[in-house]
Amino acid sequence: MANTAALEGINGLRDIRRSPASHLAPALEAGSIEGTVVLKEGPFQTMAGVRVDPGSEAGSRIASVVGGLPARCGEVGGTERASVLWLGPSEFLMVAPEEAHDSLGGDLIGSLVAALGDAPGQVVDLSANRTTFELTGPRARAVLEKGCALDLHPRTFTAGTALNTEVGFIPVILLKSGEESYRLFPRASFADFLGRWLLDAMREFASPEVP
Amino acid sequence: MLLISCPNCGSRDETEFHYGGQAHVPYPEVPSELNDREWSEYLFYRDNTKGTFAERWLHSTGCRQWFNMLRDTVTYDIQAIYPMGSARPDSAGAPTPDSGTASLAPDSTTTGTAAPDVTGTSISPATAPEGATK
Structure with a gap:
């Protein structure tokens, strides 16, 4: 809980707390493709x-x-x-x-x-309760469309819109923060699953496109 | 896959919803006066309609609100969506007399006061299991 921050002077709980997907940080970095689709956990x-x-x-x-x-x-x-x-x-x-x-x-x-x-x-x-994933890049929508039944085309899902829905079979709040950037708010216990699911969905974009 | 039109959120995938069973099953006014049979019928016995059926749904991973739906249990055609607490609407597309695949049995949607007889065709007097209909 963020409440523990008040105890910082006592035993430094705020320094040792970890975000729900912090153990995935190296994998998120390795799985991100700069200029195509980048995934990281937000603050x-x-x-x-x-x-x-x-x-x-x-x-x-x-x-x-x-x-x-x-x-x-x-x-x-x-x-x-x-x-x-x-x-x-x-x-x-x-x-x-x-x-x-x-x-x-x-x-x-x-x-x-x-x-x-x-x-x-x-x-x-x-x-x-929830952590934040930030998914950005020109291919971000293609990644999300693998596991989200909503119409994510920009004509209906515009920047500055947030929908309570399912991504990769789990309940997620999906916020479109920019034209090519999304924020996903999964509950903490789903963070590991959703992080790995997104990494798997991103994997194909690391290879050169087959015409 | 059904595309269900949530009154709050618009069309969403069926997987976002949870089924809530038959609609318009009123809680007994004086439950303590019911005998065991009536109580168990209230608790456990529901219609098993072939055709238009009024049922409750919950948009569980969306707005988390309940609503009612008229759905055809044969064709999965969603005929109406209306708020909790309101009476069952006249099914606009009242099923035409069955021709072919649908059942010939009379519609058994007879519990609840707000349920009109939508089929009107009662050809074979199927004997419903005791307790299944009031």
Whole structure:
């Protein structure tokens, strides 16, 4: 948990923590093909799961903390402080840089909890729930299409869109961060599987294309 | 592979969904007054319709919301998708009298108040197992 960061002065837990796919780092580096498709694990992030009725008063209070809640599937709201991913009609995932966590001097989770108040809903610190894979390159879409049934063509899946779906048979939040870059948020226990699955899907692009 | 149109997320692959069994099975108003047979029928006995069937589905790896669906169990044709809690819509494509592959047995969708008789063809009085129909 990112909460352990507060214990840094005590026994350095923050220095010894490892991300869920850290053991794959050499394999990710070896499997990436510069200029074609590159896979790496992203840095730790602060994430908060929020369940609130967006039409309620508490919903608008939370929207004002993060700069707007997305209204429908695929939309990403928020500001530079935190992106807000739509997970369901009343369920959202806030994703922010690590420093936004309360134990590191930020105030994201605390301000969300305060904004929710006593209203029905929940704010849960999910910073350790998911890890981030960053898949970039001209062939990134071809890699994803091997295991994702969504239409990933840019005409429907535009940059700045996030969808809750399945990639390689496991549930993943798929965020398109740029024209040729994707972020995948698998749950921590799936990180090893998804990392190896993506490496396998990328392997063919290391060989010269057969005409 | 079915392509299911989630009311929140749009068309998604069947693998993202979970089946929730027959829809419109109301919880008994006073469960304590049911005898063992009625209780077990409520718990375990469901229609096994050949034809249009109202069922519940969960978009489990998407928006995690439940919804109802009218589906033809023979052709897998999805005829309607409607929210939880609303009555079963009149099946727009009420099955025409069966010709050929479909069953000749009467439709057994008779539990629940909101289930209209969609076939209207009752040719062979198939004897349903006791308890399967109310």
